Amino acid sequence: MKPVQGPMRYQPEQFEAHWQNVWEEKGAFRTPQDLATLQKKPKYYVLDMFPYPSGSGLHVGHPEGYTATDVVARHKRAQGFHVMHPMGWDAFGLPAERAAERENIHPAIITKRNIDNFRRQIKRLGFSYDWQREVSTTDETYYRWTQWIFLKLYEKDLAYLAEVPVNWCPALGTVLSNEEVKDGVYVETGDPVERRNMRQWMLKITAYAERLLDDLDLLDWPESVKDMQRHWIGKSHGAHVYFAIAGYQGRLDVFTTRPDTLFGATYCVLAPEHPLVQNITTEAQREAVNTYIRETNSKSDLARTDLAKSKSGVFTGAYALNPVNDTPIPIWVADYVLMGYGTGAIMAVPSHDERDNEFAKQYDLPIVRVVDDLGFLEHSDFLDGLGVEEAKIKIIEWLEFNKQGKGTVQYRLRDWLFSRQRYWGEPFPIVLLDDGTHVALPESALPVTLPPIDAYKPTETGEPPLARAGDAWLMVELPDGRRGIRETNTMPQWAGSCWYYLRYLDPHNTKAAVARDLEQYWMPVDLYIGGVEHAVLHLLYSRFWHKVLFDCGVVSTREPFQKLFNQGMILAYSYRDARGKYYGPDEVIEKDGLWFTHAGEPVATQSEKMSKSKLNVVNPDDVIDRYGADAMRLYELFMGPLDQVKPWQMTGVEGVYRFLQRVWRLVVNELTGEIVVGAGLAPPLLEKLLHRTIKKVHEDTELLRFNTAISQMMIFVNEATAHTPLPRSILDVFLRLLSPYAPHIAEELWSRLGFEGLCCAQDAPKFITSMCEDDTITIVFQVNGKRRADLVVEKGLDKAALEQLALSDPKVIKHLEGKPPKRVIVVPGKLVNIVC
């Protein structure tokens, strides 16, 4: 047959949308809601991380994880599971609010516009989501339950108002949580953050620190993500040590992980914000201390971090008394000690702590060694000669016995700053009373909906935007007659994404966040795929809420996400000239491996994160327009292992597109459109290859090794092409195998071949083990570990026979060079290695 591309060639644009409509109309991916039906099959819950529908739409990085979960979802359905595979929108948040400000449109309208665009783009890929379960955090029917969960937190005393130093971001006009700030800037935008004291809502995540840490062991997560969480929680064992202060009544508590080095403490340091500073500073030092504190306060967090290279501090004039020997040691103030950790005060042991050492050298403070090179205590009285661990135990006993301190556990984790001074978020179901107290609204008052306001910015007096709402919204009369004003802060964006995986299970329930029996059937999430950027933020917050809900009896599992998998970022090639100016892919040409602008100027090429400023963003719409959704899906997965960072290459899309064309030609005559089906049986070798392919695709899909699964299907199609026309039995099996990966072409060819029903609704093909094995095998002959020959032999030859064959092989004889074999290693079915 002449391989010509005819008029009836593979044209995905002619049928992809059609099949998407058919799936939707027939409810092919709708998951039953009725428990009796559900319980007839095992369940599988495969979840994508909740996308934020941004104004710029999707780029090709987004659908990587979505394609992976979709293949798994379709695969599991075909394996006989009820599959939960939903999609929705984490749609509260700043960008929509800023766009609203710019365009003077309500953020809800911006949000709807963005969601519509995201949904359209996602739907074009033919994912098997159950769209009847779509949720958006911004819907009243959704955030009603976010508020309800907040009430649970409030009831359990896990939500409280506190005057705390917060991360205030002037550019955003709001506070941020610790997790959102790094090096003094907001991690998302790089806007600087400063420290302020404000009265804010906090969630007591620290009360769950131990469980959040321990239960990580139950999870099938990447070890790196668990490590990041462990580090964030930052549990450390140590002791509080109480220092008396010369000439002052109060005492100074310090936290140390090295109580064993107490005899080496030569000074103490307080954080500049420490309340004792003002009390203990002597008159002689007061001015110097106040000056230092003023300087520190004026430094931004960023400057504090930058200046970390050199330490600074000032002497308070006061002396602490070392509890073990009453030695007076000076108390300093320095900003290398943080108020937010431990007690905000330390005992400095410059001999065994790098930071203290640097400080001591800078200010000429004494350094006393108390642990020798072998790790034994010295100059430490009753601790002398002990190892560090023994000494720790002994000194803690001593401190506790003498009431001079106690052994403690300290966490790095701090409570979660939970309020934001923005409009586009969930209002708190809280009323502030005249007397300064606050009360939670009853459940019947939910939802507290967002009122219309005239502008999405703070008031003249610096109050949050919600303070602009009229009295009708702001003023509340409680059932008992008391009057108050509504809380005008809103919840952070993380709130809605903390529990969305539960709402998908029962999205239209008006009586509960999720029905108990459905929750029990579906939870936990079996596979959760998303980017590593949420390793701490979302995944820690979400686990915390889940545990609270567990304690409330709302959920039945200790952890929400059993298996987590991080997809690697997709990069794209960018082109930059010597001056650093970027060029788009259309503006450059390749010549002998080097790249030039059309004007002939050389440009350097590198693969970088996609961004508008680098002119290297690839839009899935463009890819689908040219190659279709199936090619897009296949390429997303064929590029390489899912968890690896890898660059997008348009030529690679052409490769999988050509593969799909070959699949097409297995069934359709491109010139006439006729269906090409042969009579009789397939050649036995092709049949065997098919079974091996089923096996490999099945195994690789289970292990999320999609790239090698696709590669195996390519091998099959390359071979099958040589044997057209293929019998129906072969096509039947192969199309069902291909369907999870390239569902549109599978459906189209399935239908053209006149098979019953929808291809995506069929059972997965099964392989026969005996069919996966060859009758003959190739045995490799090695001489001294080097491959010298091979031989095709029957299966099942024993070691002696294989050894005989190897020793009589002419090439082997040649390489033995007449030397007698010293040793022969025979690996049946594989090789023979002759050592001489």
Added chain:
RNA sequence: GCCGGGAUGGCGGAACGGUAGACGCUAGGGACUUAAAAUCCCUUGUCCGUAAGGGCGUGCGGGUUCGAGUCCCGCUCUCGGCACCA
């Protein structure tokens, strides 16, 4: 600085301790075509050689093993994360 990944052809990547480079791309050659596109076939790690064949090859240096991309020790580079947390 600390904690994790990673390093294999021109490129993306394959390889239960057992034939390194599957599959795809790119490039070159050929077929088809008036021509081009598309498609199909062949070649494509590198060096020597007309060939047959052979040498060398998985970031670097050692080691274990009959045999190492794979395991161990010590480095280099690179990408993430954390970073005055006492």
